[in-house]
Amino acid sequence: FFFFFKQKTAYEMQRGLVGSEMCIRDRDMIFKTKAKLYRVKDSQWKERGSGDLKLLRDKKTKQIRLLMRQDKTLKIVANHYLMDKPFCELIPMAGSDKALMWVANDYSEGKLAEEKLSAKFQTVDLMNTFKENFNKAREFNKFLKAGDTSKLVMAPVVSEKKEEVVEKKEEVKKETLKAEPKKEEKKLQQRNYTFLLLSLIHI
Numbered sequence: 001f002f003f004f005f006k007q008k009t010a011y012e013m014q015r016g017l018v019g020s021e022m023c024i025r026d027r028d029m030i031f032k033t034k035a036k037l038y039r040v041k042d043s044q045w046k047e048r049g050s051g052d053l054k055l056l057r058d059k060k061t062k063q064i065r066l067l068m069r070q071d072k073t074l075k076i077v078a079n080h081y082l083m084d085k086p087f088c089e090l091i092p093m094a095g096s097d098k099a100l101m102w103v104a105n106d107y108s109e110g111k112l113a114e115e116k117l118s119a120k121f122q123t124v125d126l127m128n129t130f131k132e133n134f135n136k137a138r139e140f141n142k143f144l145k146a147g148d149t150s151k152l153v154m155a156p157v158v159s160e161k162k163e164e165v166v167e168k169k170e171e172v173k174k175e176t177l178k179a180e181p182k183k184e185e186k187k188l189q190q191r192n193y194t195f196l197l198l199s200l201i202h203i
Helices: 010-016 021-025 124-146 160-202
Strands: 027-041 044-058 064-069 076-081 099-106 113-120
Touching (some): 027 076, 044 124, 064 124, 076 099
Antiparallel strands (some): 044 064, 099 113
């Protein structure tokens, strides 16, 4: 028997690759910040995890999406395009001046689902910076969809390498701090040894 498979269209492939490593490599990061993500489940806000909340721009289609992974497990907890009304409208969270909520067609669990999400940031300034970049990216997608290229403003690409260098420097500092007590111990041992020799000579 011979089986013939219908070739997927580019759109179908794109939907199938949402959240995969192949899909992520084809995107430029234009914004990144730390946040704690929540989602409404069973009529209650449930924590999804803390991690890097990123805005990624597709290198071919130029569409921008939001992507977030948990720090420890690297599990994708948010993955959606920044769409126009009624989706992706940022609303302040009641009871917190550092949190925002929005509704999105999310694909973090392998299928499209309308989710109510919320992100909490360490400071008000970080929240406002996220809000500004989120809204600019959302507006960019709107103009892109309408074909109004004259209004498109390309955000600069954020490099991961600089952050990796900073992290390595922090690791070196930690290792240095760990090594310092050992150096002090060696100096103390040498002093004790010298004192012992001098004591033996006097005897």
